[in-house]
Amino acid sequence: MQPLADRLRPQQIDDMVGQSHIIGKGKILNKLIHNKSIPNMILFGPPGTGKTTLANIIAAITGKKYVKLNAVNCGVKEIKEVIDATKIDLFSYNGIILMLDEIQALNRKQQQSLLEVIEDGSVTLIASTADNPYFVVYKAILSRSTIFEFKPIQKKDIFKGLKRAVDKFEELYTYETINVEEKALEYISETCNGDMRSALNKLELVFNTGIDIASNSVNITLENVVECSSIKMLNYDKGGDDAYSIMSAFHKSLRGSDADASIHYLARLVKAGDIQGITRRLLCVASEDVGLAVPQAITITQACVASALQLGFPEARIPLAQATIYLAQCPKSDSVIKAIDVALSDLDNIEIGDIPFNLKDAHYSGAKDLGRGLDYKYPHNYENHYVKQQYLPDPIKDKNYYVPCENKNEIAFKQYWNSIKKGE
Template sequence: MADLFEQPATSQPGRPLADRLRPGDLSLVVGQEHLTGPDGALTRLIRSGSLGSMIFWGPPGTGKTTVARLLAGATGLAFEQISAIFSGVADLKKVFETARMRRASGRQTLLFVDEIHRFNRAQQDSFLPVMEDGTVILVGATTENPSFELNAALLSRARVMTFRSLEHESIASLLTRAEEEEGTPLPLDDEARAVLVRMADGDGRAALTLAEEAWRAADAGEIFDAEGLQRIVQRRAPIYDKSQDGHYNLISALHKSVRGSDPDASLYYLARMFDAGEDPLYIGRRLVRMAVEDIGLADPQALVICNAAKDAYDYLGSPEGELALAQACVYLATAPKSNAVYTAFKAAMRTAKENGSLAPPKHILNAPTKLMKAEGYGTAYQYDHDQPDAFSGQDYFPEALGRQTFYAPPDRGFEREIRKRLDYWSKLRRERAAQADD
């Protein structure tokens, strides 16, 4: 993949590299080919001659602001930019009024809103009328998942365009363009150059900022190695990119080691994730997931211990709290394993989706009104606590569905005891049914 910024603008002293290397045409933004390539989503929209409101979702430094500005230029729209961090209702009203006046004179406005997820619900709702009547074409930029951070009403009126982190090849190419702009090579050896690419973490702006720091710090003829680079920029190179394959590979290896009851391998991958700078609370959340997916009711304490470890880390912080997560990890790896609840839940969800319109049997429904009593609600319901063994053996499934079996506990761990209870209740249910038939 090529670099994000294909051609540098005219050099101007004092301007940051990231600004000087902004492309002057949408076709030159090649870090997001799925959007701006010859057959990209944005390219198609421009060819159609009609833009709609959009949400640009993606990590920092991937070109969202640049693309919005170039979109306006390619379509002849006036470009207005605001930031949700610094703007309030008064600012929005002023921008909307300017856009209305501009539209009255025959020109539409592309309103770019940076960090749009920081607007509250009422502020987000204020965009709806001006989007609907065509006063503005909204392009909002966010690093957060729009499904969680933006109002459904706003999302229903805008198309989400996903921006991707720049791959290492793109960052490397971007550094080459920076060297052409500066007229001098970076003062880095090959290893240090590779480290700088990893430090950027898919962020083109960050890569250029780091490059500028290296140029400023270097004496005449000085070349930094990897250790020297990390020293001058005061930043440690990540062992893996948290948004790329390394992140997912290690969490996958940790999960499978726990599932495979190997505490040593589990600790190894846990330690690698800590060493790579992974968010410990993310690790804590994954351990909780392992507890419910792979241990389940074979050891009900697993979930309790994982939640306690997550809270302990939140209380102690790093590095003391990491030991609590390590303890939970070892507990999970050495616990009896069962995915019986996990598979039962998936089966129940499938059945619920396929039979979601079936009414529960009337005998288990409450009858708060005379009409409902007359309709048979609650009739013949047996209160289990009043029955022998506190078990009535009634059928609770919809009549049209019949009894279903989703949960089948294995004969290990605490689920061995649950299996005994279920077998006993199944025996009682058959006996009660036989008595009722007689």
């Protein structure tokens, strides 16, 4: 039997749930479809958010022949066969719409085979992918396409779609009574991770387990839904856009000193099992964003990281959470990263000059004859272990790479050195 999600697939744009930012009334994609002015487009976003459904609706509205291929199991040969077939079908149809699922599965050569028909307008390409197209789609295709991002469907819209499905049960099934608890639909909406197809599949599973043959009835209860539910899956591909976005949110929450958000994103990363990604990010934050505001932060973080790597999951979550909360609450300073990045930039962009002769290595025969190290002053021979001398090369001798931030530790160091150097 055809899956419930396919039997209930919307036939009109008004029946779709979610994506109101692009298909809502007055929005760009809604206008294009209404005017039947369909450009080549790339639809990207998580599974079950309506990409294929929208392509079906576009093909039906425009009256174009609809050809669908999945890039996972097709290559240049299959694509060329479709392209050759269009030369015949163009006379009997108002053009061709080629729906290409999972376009990221095609290599560059395979993607290039699409360019000819995209260029002459004989085929309108609608490609879909769960990955960021700027990472996986050939640039020549990107430049000839309009990109639309599909977002995870909100809980309220998933619930609306489930209610619509329930309303159609009487048309689809012949059972005498069908009882559905609203809490059951709410639970499915909460745990399907913004995936309408997943929500409908779960509803169908619960429906089939709730059949009572004796009374010719069906009962869909919260208890049944929980019993049928597997662990909620999160969108996370270590090499994909979702992974980078979660990691980015984790780092920015730590930098922003939001312990609650930091722990939330840590939980996502723990759920995905990405212990290497977590530990690298924590160590980076300890120096990049906390730095000299709390110099011991890197040591404490390293201890937590070492413990996590030794423990492994699930116990690793505990020291990782400890480091996360600690770093989120630490005072912040970016003086370290600014200093090194400016210094690196100078190496590439300005004349930096030669190392001063008094600092050059003098531990070899003939060094003195070359003037190496002759005027070097050994700081420990002076009061406060400090003596004024030039360390930077002449062209940049007055450069200030390190600029202290306003925090307790750096202010204290600044005041100390100001008092030592005041007599210069």
